[in-house]
Amino acid sequence: MGLTLAQKILKEHLVSGEMVTGSEIGIKIDQTLTQDATGTMAYLEFEAMGVPRVKTEKSVAYIDHNTLQNGFENADDHRFIGSVCKKHGIYFSRPGNGICHQVHLERFGVPGKTLIGSDSHTPTGGGIGMIAIGAGGMDVAVAMGGGTYYITCPKIVKVELTGKLSPWVSAKDVILEVLRIMSVKGGVGKIIEYCGEGVKTLSVPERATITNMGAELGATTSIFPSDDVTREFLKAQGREEVFVELSADADAVYDETINIDLSQLKPAAACPHSPDNVKSVEEIGSMKIDQVCIGSCTNSSLLDMLKVAYILKDKTVHPDVSLSIAPGSKQVLNMLAKCGALADMIDAGARILESACGPCIGMGQSPNSAGISLRTFNRNFEGRSGTKDGQIYLVSPEVAAASALAGVLTDPRTLGDMPKFELPKVFDINDNMVVPPVAESEMDSVEVLRGPNIKPFPVSEAMADEIDAKCSLKVGDNITTDHIMPAGAKILPLRSNIPKISEYCFAVCDEKFHDRALELKKSIIVGGSNYGQGSSREHAALAPLYLGVKAVIVKSFARIHMANLINAGIIPMTFVNEADYDAIDQMDELKIANLKEAVAKDNELIVKNVTKGTEFKVSIELSQRQRDMLIAGGLLNYTKNNA
Numbered sequence: 350m351g352l353t354l355a356q357k358i359l360k361e362h363l364v365s366g367e368m369v370t371g372s373e374i375g376i377k378i379d380q381t382l383t384q385d386a387t388g389t390m391a392y393l394e395f396e397a398m399g400v401p402r403v404k405t406e407k408s409v410a411y412i413d414h415n416t417l418q419n420g421f422e423n424a425d426d427h428r429f430i431g432s433v434c435k436k437h438g439i440y441f442s443r444p445g446n447g448i449c450h451q452v453h454l455e456r457f458g459v460p461g462k463t464l465i466g467s468d469s470h471t472p473t474g475g476g477i478g479m480i481a482i483g484a485g486g487m488d489v490a491v492a493m494g495g496g497t498y499y500i501t502c503p504k505i506v507k508v509e510l511t512g513k514l515s516p517w518v519s520a521k522d523v524i525l526e527v528l529r530i531m532s533v534k535g536g537v538g539k540i541i542e543y544c545g546e547g548v549k550t551l552s553v554p555e556r557a558t559i560t561n562m563g564a565e566l567g568a569t570t571s572i573f574p575s576d577d578v579t580r581e582f583l584k585a586q587g588r589e590e591v592f593v594e595l596s597a598d599a600d601a602v603y604d605e606t607i608n609i610d611l612s613q614l615k616p617a618a619a620c621p622h623s624p625d626n627v628k629s630v631e632e633i634g635s636m637k638i639d640q641v642c643i644g645s646c647t648n649s650s651l652l653d654m655l656k657v658a659y660i661l662k663d664k665t666v667h668p669d670v671s672l673s674i675a676p677g678s679k680q681v682l683n684m685l686a687k688c689g690a691l692a693d694m695i696d697a698g699a700r701i702l703e704s705a706c707g708p709c710i711g712m713g714q715s716p717n718s719a720g721i722s723l724r725t726f727n728r729n730f731e732g733r734s735g736t737k738d739g740q741i742y743l744v745s746p747e748v749a750a751a752s753a754l755a756g757v758l759t760d761p762r763t764l765g766d767m768p769k770f771e772l773p774k775v776f777d778i779n780d781n782m783v784v785p786p787v788a789e790s791e792m793d794s795v796e797v798l799r800g801p802n803i804k805p806f807p808v809s810e811a812m813a814d815e816i817d818a819k820c821s822l823k824v825g826d827n828i829t830t831d832h833i834m835p836a837g838a839k840i841l842p843l844r845s846n847i848p849k850i851s852e853y854c855f856a857v858c859d860e861k862f863h864d865r866a867l868e869l870k871k872s873i874i875v876g877g878s879n880y881g882q883g884s885s886r887e888h889a890a891l892a893p894l895y896l897g898v899k900a901v902i903v904k905s906f907a908r909i910h911m912a913n914l915i916n917a918g919i920i921p922m923t924f925v926n927e928a929d930y931d932a933i934d935q936m937d938e939l940k941i942a943n944l945k946e947a948v949a950k951d952n953e954l955i956v957k958n959v960t961k962g963t964e965f966k967v968s969i970e971l972s973q974r975q976r977d978m979l980i981a982g983g984l985l986n987y988t989k990n991n992a
C-alpha cells in the first residue's frame with residue numbers, strides 16, 4: 350500500500366510509536382520557530398532545561414507580534430530573546446524583518462523537513478512540502494533541546510483540486526471553501542493533503558495561504574507536494590539547493606476525500622465571528638464597510654501585494670473607509686518600494702504599517718464601535734480586533750482592495766480583465782536583519798539580558814490523589830484561546846508575566862473569573878466542544894494553572910490547547926455522555942477520588958457532583974507518556990524527573 354506525502358515525511362522522522370491512526374507517535378524535529386509573544390516563555394523554558402545549544406538543524410526566533418512597544422515590556426522581551434538566541438545557537442530575526450511564517454517560507458523552510466513553531470500558523474510551511482506544525486512553547490523548547498515531539502498519528506484528508514481559479518478569485522477563496530465544507534473543528538486529528546491537477550496552477554504563496562489557514566480547521570497541519578513550482582520559488586529565493594521533489598504515492602490511501610473544482614469557486618468571505626461562517630460575496634451583497642486591513646501571515650506575500658497595488662493604482666480609498674496595509678516581510682516591502690507598487694498604495698491613501706502581525710492580533714487598528722472591517726487575516730473571533738462589537742469579515746486581498754475603493758463589500762470580478770500577476774524570477778535577498786548566534790566556543794561571553802517584566806513561570810505540583818473543587822467557570826462551544834487568554838496591545842506586553850496576565854484570563858467571557866478562581870484556590874472549568882481552538886499560546890494553560898485550575902471537563906478539545914494543558918499539568922477530561930454537560934452549574938462542587946490511580950491506567954473516571962448529588966463519567970484517553978506527565982505535574986517536572 351502506498352503512502353501519502355504526509356505519511357512519508359512522518360515515517361522518515363518517526364522516533365517512537367507506530368504509524369497507526371489515533372495512536373501517539375513521536376517525531377524528530379529538524380527546525381523550530383518562535384515568535385515574540387510566545388517566545389519569551391519558550392526561551393525561559395529552554396533555559397530551565399539546561400541544554401547549552403539547540404540541537405535542531407535550524408532554529409529561528411522572530412519578533413513580529415509585540416512590536417508596538419508602548420512601554421518597556423516588549424522591548425525588554427525582544428532584548429531577552431535576542432541575547433538567548435545569540436548564546437544558545439538560534440537565529441534571531443529582528444523586528445522589521447517580517448512575520449515569522451512569511452519570512453520562514455521565504456528564507457528557511459525546506460521541503461521534506463519537519464518544523465514546529467510556537468504559533469498555530471506554522472503550517473504555512475506546508476506550502477513548500479514541509480510537515481510544519483503549531484505547538485506550545487514548551488514543546489518547542491523541548492524540540493530545540495533535541496527532544497521528540499509527540500502528536501496523535503493523524504488521519505489524512507485528500508483535497509483533490511481540479512481546474513484553475515477564475516480571474517480575481519483567490520487562494521483565500523479555496524481555503525474558505527474548505528472551511529465551509531469541514532468547519533472549524535472538522536480538521537482535528539487530521540492532516541490535509543492537497544493533490545490533483547489543480548495544484549500546479551497555484552504558486553507557492555497561494556499554497557501557503559491555503560496551508561496557513563488550515564489552522565482554522567483545527568487540523569494538525571496541511572501540505573502541498575514539492576514540485577516544479579516549488580523549485581522555481583526556492584530558486585528565486587536563491588535556495589534551489591534545498592529543493593527535493595516530493596509527492597504522494599499513486600496508490601496512497603486516504604481517510605477522506607474532498608473534491609474542489611477551482612474554476613467553480615467565487616470570491617467569498619467568512620462572516621462574524623467564525624472563520625467557517627463562509628458565504629459568497631454575492632450572497633452577502635454590497636454591505637457598507639468602515640475599515641479594510643490587508644496583511645497577516647495568510648495574505649501578505651509579494652503576489653498578494655502586487656494585486657492590491659494594481660487595484661489601488663490611480664484611485665482613492667473611499668472617504669468612509671480606513672485602509673491599512675502591512676506587507677509580510679522586509680523582502681516584500683522592499684520589493685514593493687523598488688517596483689513602485691508601494692507608491693501606488695500610498696497614493697491611493699493606504700496607511701502603510703510595518704511588516705508585522707499588527708491589527709491581526711489587535712495591535713492597533715481596532716475598528717470603530719460596531720464597525721464593519723474586511724480583513725485578509727485568518728481569524729475573526731469575537732473581540733480579537735480589540736473592538737468588542739467589531740464585525741470582522743475575512744476576505745481575499747482582491748476583495749479587500751476592491752471594497753476599500755468602493756466603500757461597500759465588492760466582488761472583484763467587477764474590476765474587468767485581470768492582468769497576469771507573476772512572481773519575480775529573482776527575489777531581493779538580504780538577510781541582514783537575521784542575527785546569527787555566536788560560535789559555541791564563545792557562548793559564555795554572551796550575557797542574557799532580562800527586564801523586570803520577565804517573571805518565572807508558575808510551577809505545577811505533582812498530582813494529588815483527589816480533586817474536590819468547585820466549577821469556577823462554565824462556558825459553551827468553540828471557546829477560543831482568545832477567550833481564555835486574550836491578546837491585543839494592552840495584554841500582549843504581559844506575556845512574560847503570568848501573574849499579571851492572569852488578571853485578564855477569560856475576561857471576554859466573565860470579568861470576575863480571575864478573582865473567583867483565586868479565591869477558590871483550586872477549581873475546575875467546564876466547557877463545550879472544540880474547547881481551546883485557535884492560537885498555540887500556552888498562556889491559555891499557564892494562566893489557569895496559576896489561578897489554581899486542576900482539570901478542564903469539556904465535550905471535546907482542540908489539539909494544541911489540549912497538549913498545552915497536559916504540559917502544564919492540568920487534566921483534560923471529556924464527557925462520556927455529552928448530556929451531562931447540561932446538568933452542571935457554575936460553582937457546583939465536583940469531586941474526583943482515586944485520581945492518580947485512574948490517570949495512571951484507566952480510560953474513564955467518575956466525577957461526583959456533590960452539589961447536585963449526582964455523578965457522571967468522563968473520559969481520559971491518554972498515552973502513557975501523557976499520563977506520566979500529568980502525574981508528575983506537567984512537562985517540566987516530567988523532564989526533570991527523567992533527566
Ligand code: MIC
Binds near residue numbers: 387
Ligand atoms: C494568533 O494568531 O492568535 C497568534 C497570536 O499568532 C497565536 C500565538 C500567540 O498567541 O502568541 C497563534 O496563532 O498561535
Ligand code: SF4
Binds near residue numbers: 470647705709726727
Ligand atoms: Fe501574526 Fe496574525 Fe499570523 Fe498570528 S495569525 S502569526 S497574529 S499575522
